[in-house]
Amino acid sequence: MTTSVRGGQLARLLGQWHSLPGRHRSPDYAALAGAIRGLLTDSRLPLGVRLPAERELAEALGISRTTVTAAYRSLRETGHLTSRRGAGSWTTLPNGHRVASSGLWTPDDDMDMIDLGVAASAAPVELVPAARAAAEDLPRFLGSAGYHPTGLMELREAVAAGYTARGVPTSPEQILITSGTQHALDLVLRLSVPAGATVLVESPTYPNALAALSARRARINTHGLDAAAAGWDGEMLLGALRQTRPRLAYVIPEFQNPTGHLMPADLRERLVAAAHATGTELVVDESFVDLPLDGTPVPPPVAVFDRHSRVVSIGGMSKAYWGGLRIGWVRASAPLVQRLAALRVGVDMASPVLEQLVACHLLRDAETIVAARRAELSSRRDALVAALGEYLPEWRFTVPAGGVMLWAELDGPISSALARAAEDVGVRLAPGPRFGLDGTLERFIRLPFALPADDLREAVRRIASVRHDLDRAARPAWRTPAVIA
Amino acid sequence: MTTSVRGGQLARLLGQWHSLPGRHRSPDYAALAGAIRGLLTDSRLPLGVRLPAERELAEALGISRTTVTAAYRSLRETGHLTSRRGAGSWTTLPNGHRVASSGLWTPDDDMDMIDLGVAASAAPVELVPAARAAAEDLPRFLGSAGYHPTGLMELREAVAAGYTARGVPTSPEQILITSGTQHALDLVLRLSVPAGATVLVESPTYPNALAALSARRARINTHGLDAAAAGWDGEMLLGALRQTRPRLAYVIPEFQNPTGHLMPADLRERLVAAAHATGTELVVDESFVDLPLDGTPVPPPVAVFDRHSRVVSIGGMSKAYWGGLRIGWVRASAPLVQRLAALRVGVDMASPVLEQLVACHLLRDAETIVAARRAELSSRRDALVAALGEYLPEWRFTVPAGGVMLWAELDGPISSALARAAEDVGVRLAPGPRFGLDGTLERFIRLPFALPADDLREAVRRIASVRHDLDRAARPAWRTPAVIA
Numbered sequence: 001m002t003t004s005v006r007g008g009q010l011a012r013l014l015g016q017w018h019s020l021p022g023r024h025r026s027p028d029y030a031a032l033a034g035a036i037r038g039l040l041t042d043s044r045l046p047l048g049v050r051l052p053a054e055r056e057l058a059e060a061l062g063i064s065r066t067t068v069t070a071a072y073r074s075l076r077e078t079g080h081l082t083s084r085r086g087a088g089s090w091t092t093l094p095n096g097h098r099v100a101s102s103g104l105w106t107p108d109d110d111m112d113m114i115d116l117g118v119a120a121s122a123a124p125v126e127l128v129p130a131a132r133a134a135a136e137d138l139p140r141f142l143g144s145a146g147y148h149p150t151g152l153m154e155l156r157e158a159v160a161a162g163y164t165a166r167g168v169p170t171s172p173e174q175i176l177i178t179s180g181t182q183h184a185l186d187l188v189l190r191l192s193v194p195a196g197a198t199v200l201v202e203s204p205t206y207p208n209a210l211a212a213l214s215a216r217r218a219r220i221n222t223h224g225l226d227a228a229a230a231g232w233d234g235e236m237l238l239g240a241l242r243q244t245r246p247r248l249a250y251v252i253p254e255f256q257n258p259t260g261h262l263m264p265a266d267l268r269e270r271l272v273a274a275a276h277a278t279g280t281e282l283v284v285d286e287s288f289v290d291l292p293l294d295g296t297p298v299p300p301p302v303a304v305f306d307r308h309s310r311v312v313s314i315g316g317m318s319k320a321y322w323g324g325l326r327i328g329w330v331r332a333s334a335p336l337v338q339r340l341a342a343l344r345v346g347v348d349m350a351s352p353v354l355e356q357l358v359a360c361h362l363l364r365d366a367e368t369i370v371a372a373r374r375a376e377l378s379s380r381r382d383a384l385v386a387a388l389g390e391y392l393p394e395w396r397f398t399v400p401a402g403g404v405m406l407w408a409e410l411d412g413p414i415s416s417a418l419a420r421a422a423e424d425v426g427v428r429l430a431p432g433p434r435f436g437l438d439g440t441l442e443r444f445i446r447l448p449f450a451l452p453a454d455d456l457r458e459a460v461r462r463i464a465s466v467r468h469d470l471d472r473a474a475r476p477a478w479r480t481p482a483v484i485a
Numbered sequence: 486m487t488t489s490v491r492g493g494q495l496a497r498l499l500g501q502w503h504s505l506p507g508r509h510r511s512p513d514y515a516a517l518a519g520a521i522r523g524l525l526t527d528s529r530l531p532l533g534v535r536l537p538a539e540r541e542l543a544e545a546l547g548i549s550r551t552t553v554t555a556a557y558r559s560l561r562e563t564g565h566l567t568s569r570r571g572a573g574s575w576t577t578l579p580n581g582h583r584v585a586s587s588g589l590w591t592p593d594d595d596m597d598m599i600d601l602g603v604a605a606s607a608a609p610v611e612l613v614p615a616a617r618a619a620a621e622d623l624p625r626f627l628g629s630a631g632y633h634p635t636g637l638m639e640l641r642e643a644v645a646a647g648y649t650a651r652g653v654p655t656s657p658e659q660i661l662i663t664s665g666t667q668h669a670l671d672l673v674l675r676l677s678v679p680a681g682a683t684v685l686v687e688s689p690t691y692p693n694a695l696a697a698l699s700a701r702r703a704r705i706n707t708h709g710l711d712a713a714a715a716g717w718d719g720e721m722l723l724g725a726l727r728q729t730r731p732r733l734a735y736v737i738p739e740f741q742n743p744t745g746h747l748m749p750a751d752l753r754e755r756l757v758a759a760a761h762a763t764g765t766e767l768v769v770d771e772s773f774v775d776l777p778l779d780g781t782p783v784p785p786p787v788a789v790f791d792r793h794s795r796v797v798s799i800g801g802m803s804k805a806y807w808g809g810l811r812i813g814w815v816r817a818s819a820p821l822v823q824r825l826a827a828l829r830v831g832v833d834m835a836s837p838v839l840e841q842l843v844a845c846h847l848l849r850d851a852e853t854i855v856a857a858r859r860a861e862l863s864s865r866r867d868a869l870v871a872a873l874g875e876y877l878p879e880w881r882f883t884v885p886a887g888g889v890m891l892w893a894e895l896d897g898p899i900s901s902a903l904a905r906a907a908e909d910v911g912v913r914l915a916p917g918p919r920f921g922l923d924g925t926l927e928r929f930i931r932l933p934f935a936l937p938a939d940d941l942r943e944a945v946r947r948i949a950s951v952r953h954d955l956d957r958a959a960r961p962a963w964r965t966p967a968v969i970a
Contacts (some may be wrong), residue, residue: 135616146809211831324631346696348668
């Protein structure tokens, strides 16, 4: 189905498209085309969407129709727009590009690109032995059709044991195995969020969670995190719950994506109580819970404070183990797990058997694997912090005590422009506005430290080079036609 | 979210609940409770749904409120219903049961059950060697975060080559790898079917496709297949397209699920032309295309006749290889594949890497594996046909020329009652009404021949024993509380 974006909507998304930082500017049509390419590249504007008619966009932006005509022509030339007389113009992916899992577009051949769009690491060395061992476990399962909508019992047991060890007694019947954490979130939203329901999320938050909520056509309210201070303002968060009484609230209490903040125990307890009072289902994304650094103590799981089955915890193995596994889970009441399983049969039936067996083997080695991952992330974080201090000392950030990313406040509302300029020098960035709604957060950028230290240092060096370019030179942020953004 | 079912809706679903076949009848309250359990067990009535108030259901069924009260009490006793004062009564899964991938409920300990609810086979012997080989391929992929939203290029190439060999030239860019065929369907529906859109499906059709369409809140129209004759009535099918001009039509042209019919080449061509004329997206489920039996020639793929990108083909490895793999795909235009990939990032990111490597190895052995599967299915089908001729000679069916199931016309509108009675003797059946809308198809039952011949013969013997019981004895169809249906 082709959806449309109205002139006013696109104008809001475009924000300050014409005021690229720097003393000199590109021609208006080129700046407009560049800004639209940026929205496409980082998927704030979806594929296959019909853009407004030239006249409508010109009015919405208060510019001449000639400028819009020239911008659309430029977008057609680079393969970002396809037009047909009578049917309008809709967004397309240029040849030679693909959609990456970050939602960001990338050239098919991106071998020289340093990808800071994805906040996940390469696989641990234990993966191949685990895969070999899992192949030998397979025969036990091959006599049946192989569908296990709630997951293999042995993996559910291992995941439940992990929760119990963290202080929330959990039975395997409370665990649903999913194909990754995002899949867990999507299933929970399908069950719990009817079209038009109100939800509360943090701002900034995880872009794919926003995508899943938009797909449910939820009405999204946000609680703004304070980048510099402790993150959540407890009074404001609980106040937002009480005022909007949302159907569901989605929070990332451990090393929040993207800010890296860790929610204190007392706020966890008050949040659960408030959710109970407002009839809100509290979805807790524990993607990063395994990754405290520097021996930082992690408060008890949010589910510890749950007396009324208000909390649904989701988690997975993408961050501490490997994203290519696609293993995640839901922890909820046993009846809710069964309802999710019944729903799941109409979505994707079940998770693969072999992958679940690999996960069982990895979880047996959890201590070793996670300790190595933490040590690796700790040194990578330090390398990133050092490089930022050296090359971009004017950027401000809190050094995160865990997780895989930091959230930097820039020296101007330049995040989207910077991301476009960085592509030109081989660095992919997810600009701040991807983590919020409607073009805000231009003063911020997410910087994961999942890559090797040398890559991080080189990426920061390159970012700094274009950052200073943006201030100095009249160069278009886009080269045509080989590079998209 | 808790949804409700109204009295009138439940009455329609219940159909002829009080007229269980047989000269004698259970008490009305027990028959009503039994019929509701049957709707739950085969998921025509979802988990977590609020049932109508007793007075409302009594009015809708034209019976006394006392009868409904007693039926609800019985359902509470067996764990199928939970009530709370002020909040009403909602459906629950009894302790000791789980949801199977067929959507049917099953006891946790169902070792002695012959499951004719699932139309899929055990794994081929080639699976373990393929898993071992895939483990050795893994290192090539472990250096990255492991997310490939469109799938691994080598698997996309192998799938594309399969289409090309079948006569539809296909490039890897036209293939999206998914986590099974159901997942492929769900993704396509998410992109193409907005809430309230009209869709056309066959009747009977695959229950999980109906579930996915209901989740989209589509308006479902049906084209009735003729069980006895050739299946599709071309004039009626094309007429239904022209009259309803649906957004999307879903068909299973090869060994249709559940009827086993094979759509002839000329109808395929006319269907594509009609879909183009009505602006309908034609989703073609090729789940069974690899499984012609007796050397039956398979007509060209529907996509052969597509000149206007109207056809989206979906398929997978569950039937000819193994369901526990969870590997499927979409074949569409390259731009549509990219839009699906962008959408998929917000759903489940990507399919697991290891599983895709296993699939590559299996596809290299396709000829051997599929030939063995066909030979196996052919002999199992013959065993099922022979057992039906011996034990249930009054049932009528067309012997299918492929696929994994036959669709039998019963000697009365007894399908749901028979399925409930069969549970008591250790046979799980998917009754006819699951394959349609609103309680029709009670004269039919789907019988897969995916299990070994001895199991099929024993299952038919047991079914025949309760079939004849239904005519003779005043025995409740339900035992309490150990067995659910």
